[in-house]
Amino acid sequence: MPVEKITGAQVYAGAINQSGALEIKTERIGRDTSYGKIVEAVENAERSAGPVQRLADRLAGYLVYFAMGCAVLTFLLTRDIRATISS
Secondary structure, eight states: OOOOOOTTOOOOTTOOOOSSOOOOOOSOOGGGSHHHHHHHHHHHHHHTOOHHHHHHHHHHHHHHHHHHHHHHHHHHHHOOHHHHHHO
16 A cells, blocks of 8 residues: 655655655665665575585485486386386
């Protein structure tokens, strides 16, 4: 729902101006905003991944090769493309 703003009122990022001119003074930018803090928290979490997470990431890379190998083996044994696709 549209909300009317008066001079001096706070306007948040993503607000839509429906008519007239609008002059905005920024109070915070970049890392100081709420969005910037969320991005920083996610980056910190990614940097501090535990040993189990690193192992899972490494093994996930091999999963694709394993699945492709199973599909090739299925095709070589059965010569059935439907069985290959389903494996």
